[in-house]
Amino acid sequence: MMQKKVCMLGGFAVGKTSLVRRFVTNVFSEHYQTTIGVTVEKKTVTVDHQDVMLMLWDLYGEDEFQHVRESYLRGSSGYILVIDGTRKATLDTARLLQQTVVRTVGPLPFVAIINKSDLRSEWEIDQPVIEQLREQGWPVFFGSAKLGQGVDELFAHLAAMLLSPAPPSRICP
Amino acid sequence: MTDQSHLPDPSLSDHVLAALDIVVLEWEEEAGEFRLQGAPPEWWGQRFGPAIRCSQDPSQCSPFLQDYLTGIHRVWQGGPGTIEKSGPWTESDQQGGTMTLEARALSLGLRKLVLIERLGSDFENMRSIVQRARERMLAEDLTAKSHHKAETRLIGRLEASERTKDDALALLQQLGLAAMVLDEHGQIAFATDRTLEMLGIAAQEAIGQPWDQVLSFRKEDRRLVQHLLEGSSQTRSGGPLCLEGACSRWIELEIHRDLRHPVRRILILSDRTELHALRQALNEQASFHDLVGKSAAMLRVYQLVRDVAQVDTTVLIEGETGTGKELIARAIHSSSGRRNKPFLAANCAGLTDSILTSQLFGHKRGAFTGAIQDQQGLFEAAEGGTLFLDEIGDIPPQVQTALLRVLQEKEITRLGEAKPRTVNVRVVAATHHNLSEDVLRGSFRADLLYRIRIARVQLPPLRDRPEDIPLLAQSMLEKICAPTGKTVERLHPDTLRVLMSYSWPGNVRELKSAVEFAVISCKGNEICPADLPPEITGATMASSPSVFIPLSNQDEKTRLLTALSDANGNRTEAAKRLGISRATFYRRLVEFDIHAH
Numbered sequence A: 001m002m003q004k005k006v007c008m009l010g011g012f013a014v015g016k017t018s019l020v021r022r023f024v025t026n027v028f029s030e031h032y033q034t035t036i037g038v039t040v041e042k043k044t045v046t047v048d049h050q051d052v053m054l055m056l057w058d059l060y061g062e063d064e065f066q067h068v069r070e071s072y073l074r075g076s077s078g079y080i081l082v083i084d085g086t087r088k089a090t091l092d093t094a095r096l097l098q099q100t101v102v103r104t105v106g107p108l109p110f111v112a113i114i115n116k117s118d119l120r121s122e123w124e125i126d127q128p129v130i131e132q133l134r135e136q137g138w139p140v141f142f143g144s145a146k147l148g149q150g151v152d153e154l155f156a157h158l159a160a161m162l163l164s165p166a167p168p169s170r171i172c173p
Numbered sequence B: 001m002t003d004q005s006h007l008p009d010p011s012l013s014d015h016v017l018a019a020l021d022i023v024v025l026e027w028e029e030e031a032g033e034f035r036l037q038g039a040p041p042e043w044w045g046q047r048f049g050p051a052i053r054c055s056q057d058p059s060q061c062s063p064f065l066q067d068y069l070t071g072i073h074r075v076w077q078g079g080p081g082t083i084e085k086s087g088p089w090t091e092s093d094q095q096g097g098t099m100t101l102e103a104r105a106l107s108l109g110l111r112k113l114v115l116i117e118r119l120g121s122d123f124e125n126m127r128s129i130v131q132r133a134r135e136r137m138l139a140e141d142l143t144a145k146s147h148h149k150a151e152t153r154l155i156g157r158l159e160a161s162e163r164t165k166d167d168a169l170a171l172l173q174q175l176g177l178a179a180m181v182l183d184e185h186g187q188i189a190f191a192t193d194r195t196l197e198m199l200g201i202a203a204q205e206a207i208g209q210p211w212d213q214v215l216s217f218r219k220e221d222r223r224l225v226q227h228l229l230e231g232s233s234q235t236r237s238g239g240p241l242c243l244e245g246a247c248s249r250w251i252e253l254e255i256h257r258d259l260r261h262p263v264r265r266i267l268i269l270s271d272r273t274e275l276h277a278l279r280q281a282l283n284e285q286a287s288f289h290d291l292v293g294k295s296a297a298m299l300r301v302y303q304l305v306r307d308v309a310q311v312d313t314t315v316l317i318e319g320e321t322g323t324g325k326e327l328i329a330r331a332i333h334s335s336s337g338r339r340n341k342p343f344l345a346a347n348c349a350g351l352t353d354s355i356l357t358s359q360l361f362g363h364k365r366g367a368f369t370g371a372i373q374d375q376q377g378l379f380e381a382a383e384g385g386t387l388f389l390d391e392i393g394d395i396p397p398q399v400q401t402a403l404l405r406v407l408q409e410k411e412i413t414r415l416g417e418a419k420p421r422t423v424n425v426r427v428v429a430a431t432h433h434n435l436s437e438d439v440l441r442g443s444f445r446a447d448l449l450y451r452i453r454i455a456r457v458q459l460p461p462l463r464d465r466p467e468d469i470p471l472l473a474q475s476m477l478e479k480i481c482a483p484t485g486k487t488v489e490r491l492h493p494d495t496l497r498v499l500m501s502y503s504w505p506g507n508v509r510e511l512k513s514a515v516e517f518a519v520i521s522c523k524g525n526e527i528c529p530a531d532l533p534p535e536i537t538g539a540t541m542a543s544s545p546s547v548f549i550p551l552s553n554q555d556e557k558t559r560l561l562t563a564l565s566d567a568n569g570n571r572t573e574a575a576k577r578l579g580i581s582r583a584t585f586y587r588r589l590v591e592f593d594i595h596a597h
Ligand SMILES: Nc1nc2c(ncn2[C@@H]2O[C@H](COP(=O)(O)OP(=O)(O)OP(=O)(O)O)[C@@H](O)[C@H]2O)c(=O)[nH]1
Pocket: A010, A011, A012, A013, A014, A015, A016, A017, A018, A019, A029, A030, A031, A032, A033, A034, A035, A036, A059, A060, A061, A062, A115, A116, A117, A118, A119, A143, A144, A145, A146, A147, B134
């Protein structure tokens, strides 16, 4: 079966682990336990009748304590940029990480998700900013690991991108 | 063999590895797979089983490790001594727990090794530090956010309240309301533009200042305002209070409690200066100097007096006895430029030629029997001022001549002297006679009349202005009661009706004696018709009143004599009892040849 390495990238506590756990084991915990290093989870998805095993690399959150190791990125087929809607700064982190990936392993397919849509009233990222991201070629999803909203769609969309023969649309460094 | 000699004793290396808790995998080039060296630690067996042959079944082994091992040949090509760490990764063990591992690749001579260790307590310490740091950052982020939210909310509220305040202020200013707020110390915390304009000061002269320094009330008014401020309810100052200053203002105060701060006060100031002036003017119209009355006839008289006061000519006041001719003369004097100089009055009735001459012009010692020393006359005494000559129609011919000279030449000569003296005196004369008739009869010099009558004021008799009677009576009542301590407050409407229907031959003087009489008779605090003198209550309106009390000569003489004896020979008192002036009384005495001593 085809295997695809997918890195979960984003600032700390944006919900990378939560999204992976919701997707793989359909559980969610309010309790925050920061990821140190990497945990790799697997899940098979079917794209156009073709099974593909996603190797989900849940990386530690990017911040001043830990910067993403380039070695972790190597061999990736694509990645997911996770942003916490309630913290505007995590969008800046996602932008930096996206540039790092392009610099390190080139323009891979990716999707961005603005997580914690269950806390929409507390979001600090407004529609014009999102529109701006989309204009830059970012496929932006909204979702909630807590409620399970938009999670399957997110991974399915990326899987489809990974299998699609066309190169990823526009990637802006 | 040679290869074997490089290796340590297998049992020793097993022990060492077991003690280090490290897994050693060696790459077997020929088999194309990794082989476990020595006995692996227990945790390894729990996760991966006794051996690892990843090349044969990569999905069975750790995806992370597989990924790492895939790229490992690159490291070995780096030459001897090159070590590359995998970075930590987490694997779940068979008990449902997790462990964190880290691998490093190295080459020893030709042998290619991978060492895998389980990260222990140091790693856990590091993890908990990072966990705490991140939790703290999240918490601080939340706090900052809630602070920011509170700040935004407060700014919003502040802006809203500022807007409300600005609107209220604009409205207040627009309304032109003069208002100020006093703080708990009685200092001005706020004042509208209109207030500042009214007080003629700038904001910085008012704000923060004690109210009594900014509002320059008179002492007693200040005390009143202080008292009102100390009260807790909403009050008004009652009447207007005078703000002293370059141009004084009359204001009415309304004091409110500030509902938000009960000790603060809101003062609303209404400018009543204009109203006060109008009221004053109105009062002035009801009375003028000591004259009382607001009938059209009296208002004309007041205007005439004002006009006459402006010029320095001789004035003739004509009016029946008791109409207050002397008051008019005094009013002219006090309204004129001579007001600070003497006002002297002389009654020309009933005086002999020589007495009157000496009285008016003075005399030299020895000029006549009894002239024991030099004496200046009234003209000299009134120098610069006004001399009021009452009953001018009664002066003897010689005196008329001398008077004419004074008026023409502004000179007098003392009796017994030859040298004239210059005088500057304004003459105001009065008469109850028709002087024109006297001229025709030959008893008064025509040229003197024309000299005297340059300006004329005709005083109406009281019966021609009955509407003034209530005002006059009330004013008299107050004046009469004040020194006696009697508290007669008013006249009953019936009393006023009686007074108004009486003909008052003795005019205001007679009215005054009637009120005096009534005050004495009055038992309560209101004068009833029964308190009035009987001749008034009994009398009906005279159809054709005359200046004189219409009695026959004999009756008149008896009346004069009775009055004199009742007054124990005091002529002033006797005249008062008859309700006629002293001048008229003297004239009558002369006419009836009565010598009262
Ligand atoms: N309300 C809400 N909370 C979420 C959601 N997703 C994650 N969380 C919470 O966010 C916190 C962080 O979630 P993680 O999934 O551990 O985040 P992470 O990105 O893996 O964090 P690091 O590993 O430290 O980089 C946890 O307390 C979660 O319960 C969501 O969709 N809604």
